[in-house]
Amino acid sequence: xxxxxxLAAMKDRMPEKRYIHTIGVTDTAMALAEQFGQNPKKxxxxxxxxxxxxxxxxxxxxxxxxxxxxxxxxxxYHHELWHGPVGAYVAKQEFGxxxxxxxxxxxxxxxxxxxxxxxxxxxxxxxxxxxxRKFPDVDMLREASKSMELNDLMITCLSHSIQFLMSKHQPxxxxxxxxxxxxxxxxx
Ligand code: DGI
Ligand code: FE
Ligand code: FE
Ligand code: FE
Numbered sequence: 001x002x003x004x005x006x007l008a009a010m011k012d013r014m015p016e017k018r019y020i021h022t023i024g025v026t027d028t029a030m031a032l033a034e035q036f037g038q039n040p041k042k043x044x045x046x047x048x049x050x051x052x053x054x055x056x057x058x059x060x061x062x063x064x065x066x067x068x069x070x071x072x073x074x075x076x077y078h079h080e081l082w083h084g085p086v087g088a089y090v091a092k093q094e095f096g097x098x099x100x101x102x103x104x105x106x107x108x109x110x111x112x113x114x115x116x117x118x119x120x121x122x123x124x125x126x127x128x129x130x131x132x133r134k135f136p137d138v139d140m141l142r143e144a145s146k147s148m149e150l151n152d153l154m155i156t157c158l159s160h161s162i163q164f165l166m167s168k169h170q171p172x173x174x175x176x177x178x179x180x181x182x183x184x185x186x187x188x
């Protein structure tokens with residue numbers, strides 16, 4: 001499916017604010033893909049679809065996680081973590097995305113994981129720094145994105161997310177910690 005059709009489908013599934021976020025992530029992901037030598041077309045489609053299930057029915061997502069044999073640990077953690085994995089499933093089933101790298105970028109956009117590809121990192125970072133995001137430090141992260149290499153930028157963004165969760169005494173999904181350690185341990 002093409003950009004316009006996918007965007008139209010997203011518009012029907014989410015409130016205006018989330019749709020504007022989706023466009024912001026898409027533009028940012030495409031720019032980061034250019035900057036880091038990745039395929040902007042893959043970044044575009046993955047970004048458009050990344051939050052397709054943000055407002056999906058919670059019970060349906062739970063059943064999908066069980067039926068599709070996704071990581072059962074997800075169900076123990078906050079339901080906010082479900083829309084990435086279920087979104088990857090919908091991207092394939094409903095929107096015909098076959099590319100495993102694009103599906104992983106959608107699947108792991110909230111948590112990260114061990115062994116993230118460049119495209120996965122780009123979607124994670126774009127989700128965090130797109131122009132409509134407002135949180136303290138977002139300008140610092142946007143600035144960092146102009147000069148840092150991709151791995152360091154990913155470490156900076158992920159550690160910010162983890163520290164934010166910890167500051168509020170929220171549980172942190174194991175993939176996020178594992179991703180953080182993996183990024184540091186495999187650093188050249
Ligand atoms: O869907 P978005 O709002 O664009 O962003 P997202 O998918 O990156 O994150 C969705 C929410 O999930 C966000 O409010 C923070 C939360 N979150 C991310 N990682 C974890 C988490 N919440 C918990 N409890 N544990 C995590 O590891
Ligand atoms: Fe999300
Ligand atoms: Fe995110
Ligand atoms: Fe998002």
